[in-house]
Amino acid sequence: MTYNNPYPNPAPRGGFGRPPAVGSSYPPRMPVPGGPLAPPQRQYAKTRAQKRGTGLRFAFGYLAVLWAVFFLNALLFGGGLNYFGIHPLDPSALLHIVTAPFLHADINHLISNSIPGAVFCFLIGYSGSRVFWEVTIIAAVTAGLGTWFVGGIGTNHIGASGVVYGWLTYLIVRGFFNRSWQQITLGVVLGFFYSGLIWGVLPGTPGVSWQGHLFGAIGGIIAGMLITSDDPPELAHRRAQRQALKGQRRV
Numbered sequence: 001m002t003y004n005n006p007y008p009n010p011a012p013r014g015g016f017g018r019p020p021a022v023g024s025s026y027p028p029r030m031p032v033p034g035g036p037l038a039p040p041q042r043q044y045a046k047t048r049a050q051k052r053g054t055g056l057r058f059a060f061g062y063l064a065v066l067w068a069v070f071f072l073n074a075l076l077f078g079g080g081l082n083y084f085g086i087h088p089l090d091p092s093a094l095l096h097i098v099t100a101p102f103l104h105a106d107i108n109h110l111i112s113n114s115i116p117g118a119v120f121c122f123l124i125g126y127s128g129s130r131v132f133w134e135v136t137i138i139a140a141v142t143a144g145l146g147t148w149f150v151g152g153i154g155t156n157h158i159g160a161s162g163v164v165y166g167w168l169t170y171l172i173v174r175g176f177f178n179r180s181w182q183q184i185t186l187g188v189v190l191g192f193f194y195s196g197l198i199w200g201v202l203p204g205t206p207g208v209s210w211q212g213h214l215f216g217a218i219g220g221i222i223a224g225m226l227i228t229s230d231d232p233p234e235l236a237h238r239r240a241q242r243q244a245l246k247g248q249r250r251v
Helices: 048-076 081-084 098-101 107-125 129-150 163-177 181-193 195-201 209-228 233-250
Strands: none
Touching: 048 081, 048 098, 048 107, 048 129, 081 098, 098 129, 107 129, 107 163, 107 233, 129 163, 129 209, 163 181, 163 195, 181 195, 195 209
């Protein structure tokens, strides 16, 4: 016996009461709101292992460059590269603010900048490559220019300590600007362990460039105030909301 279907044209696949066609979405998905006013979306952040790897690369790279330049200067140039330190108020040596951080007077000078510098490199590099370079450039330029303007005429300032001081002060203060309790806690711990370095920003020790230390520390504070690339996602979202609202008001 055969049975004729009284409905010659069945509802198309994917219609009401029918399973969806291949490739369709069921149940239908609602569009996700976008724009700066939308809630922050979960992103695939770097793993801790990747962050540690970035921090270690900067730390070991810092040590490799400093020690390579030191032995190159000592063995091939007999210390002659030290001429490329900062000569205050000498226009011909203004660009030496770029080379001075790589030069060191002796092995003790080099070691004193190597250990804390590597630690700070790792901690800042852990936040990302962009953060590291932004902090380093601001600290180096501020320390170099400040030393060039304030350092005694006829003196020669070399060493990475100005940048090291900038890294340290950045790590201490950044949590207050980023509203991050984790970063504030880390800053307090670093401030406690390296509290003895505070005397380096004061004049009185012969042969020590307190100007480089002082202006390097100022550069670290400036970096903590200006840099936003290490903001927590929530803080970055709130800033984007404020900017969007300001733009709407202007329109």
